[in-house]
Amino acid sequence: MPHEENGRVIEFENVGLRYGLGPEVLQDVTFSLPAGSFHFLVGPSGAGKSSLLRLMYLALKPSRGLITLFGRDIATTPRRALPALRRRIGVVFQDFRLLNHLSAFDNVALPLRVAGNREDDVRKHVIELLSWVGLKDHVGARPPTLSGGQQQKVAIARAVIGRPRLLLADEPTGNIDDKMAFRLMHLFEELNKLGTTVVIATHNEALVARVGHGCLRLDQGHFAAEPGIEGVSGSPAPVGRTAGGTRDRLLRSSAGDAA
Numbered sequence: 001m002p003h004e005e006n007g008r009v010i011e012f013e014n015v016g017l018r019y020g021l022g023p024e025v026l027q028d029v030t031f032s033l034p035a036g037s038f039h040f041l042v043g044p045s046g047a048g049k050s051s052l053l054r055l056m057y058l059a060l061k062p063s064r065g066l067i068t069l070f071g072r073d074i075a076t077t078p079r080r081a082l083p084a085l086r087r088r089i090g091v092v093f094q095d096f097r098l099l100n101h102l103s104a105f106d107n108v109a110l111p112l113r114v115a116g117n118r119e120d121d122v123r124k125h126v127i128e129l130l131s132w133v134g135l136k137d138h139v140g141a142r143p144p145t146l147s148g149g150q151q152q153k154v155a156i157a158r159a160v161i162g163r164p165r166l167l168l169a170d171e172p173t174g175n176i177d178d179k180m181a182f183r184l185m186h187l188f189e190e191l192n193k194l195g196t197t198v199v200i201a202t203h204n205e206a207l208v209a210r211v212g213h214g215c216l217r218l219d220q221g222h223f224a225a226e227p228g229i230e231g232v233s234g235s236p237a238p239v240g241r242t243a244g245g246t247r248d249r250l251l252r253s254s255a256g257d258a259a
């Protein structure tokens, strides 16, 4: 698997997106995210945040423009190579997309099992992470029996547990109270310190202001990087650095994708 070239995890160049024959919902989006950066993606409802994230995790193709992911032009990357790129991305979907026939435990374990981790390691880390987000007593519960906030925590745990290279989260704290929202933001920051590039879409500007970090701003499909964001925001964390904190232990590197 090639490493991202010139330290860029993802680059957009004059990207436009339309759904079907509709108008462009994203227009001339140009930015690049350095490896190890942390950004909020902000803008009012309908601005195109979810659409931009869908392009980033390859659920949609752009109508025009160039997208480079981990150093590869996705338009010319063979289809068979896309799943491997996709597996390096952790996604927190706005609608969670948990597997309802599996327990919370098995949902969160999935990325570690796919990566071939040993079952006793899987068990240890999944229990530890679910406990940390406050779901210790619900590891065996199926998603439909959990509240919206609890399902959101399971979705976040599943997205971060394999320590992806890129973490994309779509309104990840929309169903969670402020105190827990900050706790989860801290989890994303710890993941970021271990080298993961993080993009969090939110319309919660209060959260953005309190947590800090750079902003990518969308307004009616038009894109603006806040001052100092184009190119670089925040210093890239050294990949593979181990701080030895709780979250470091919680966030396991998945086999073959640690560095």
Ligand SMILES: Nc1ncnc2c1ncn2[C@@H]1O[C@H](COP(=O)(O)OP(=O)(O)O)[C@@H](O)[C@H]1O
Pocket (backbone or CB within 6 Å): 019, 022, 025, 043, 044, 045, 046, 047, 048, 049, 050, 051, 052
């Ligand atoms: N699947 C879709 N089909 C058609 N239009 C869509 C679809 N998803 C989003 N849109 C439109 O794209 C625009 C941006 O939506 P979205 O990306 O969901 O914004 P945000 O996440 O910022 O609220 C809106 O006008 C929305 O109606």
Ligand SMILES: [Mg+2]
Pocket (backbone or CB within 6 Å): 049, 050, 051, 094, 170
């Ligand atoms: Mg959205």
